[in-house]
Amino acid sequence: MGLISLLWGIFAMLWMILALIPLLGWGNWFLIPFAAVGAIIGAVGIALTSREKRGRAKAGLVLNGLVIVVAIVRLGIGGGVI
Template identity: 75%
Template sequence: MGLISLIWGIVAMIWMVIALIPLLGWGNWFLIPFAAIGAIIAAIGILFTREQHRGRAKAGLVLNAIVIVVGVIRLSMGGGII
């Protein structure tokens, strides 16, 4: 689960960079739920793995959380459209 959430977070981060381009801000409407699913996968990975193997899940959770925060800020700046 940790590796899946980490890869999910990397994909979301790449998508976030693309959505920062002007007139592509509508991609944030799809990006935020995508990153939220990645954060849920990471949380499951943190809860149900051993203490030694939680690093990847924590990194995935942090990446997905950053993407969610930046996506929400970007949508609020553009009025939810741009």
Template identity: 75%
Template structure:
């Protein structure tokens, strides 16, 4: 689960970079739920992984949380359109 959430977070981060391009800001509407699913996967990974092997799940959770926060800020600045 940790590796899946890490890969999911990296994909969401790359998608976030593309959403910074003007006229592609609408991608944030799809990016936020995508990253939320990744954060849920990371949380499940944290619950069911041994304490010494939680690094990937924690990293995936942080990446997905950053993407969600930046996506929400980007949508609030652009009024949800751009």
């Protein structure tokens, strides 16, 4: 679960960088739910794995959370949230 969440977060981060380009900000509307699913997978991975093997799941959870925050801020700045 941790590896899936980490890879999901990396893909979401690449998508977020693309959505920072002007006129491609609409991608943030799809990015937020996508990253939320990755964060949920990371949280489940943290809950189900042993304490020593939670590193990838924690990294995926943090990465997906960061993507969600940046996407919401980008929507707020760009006028996507009314």
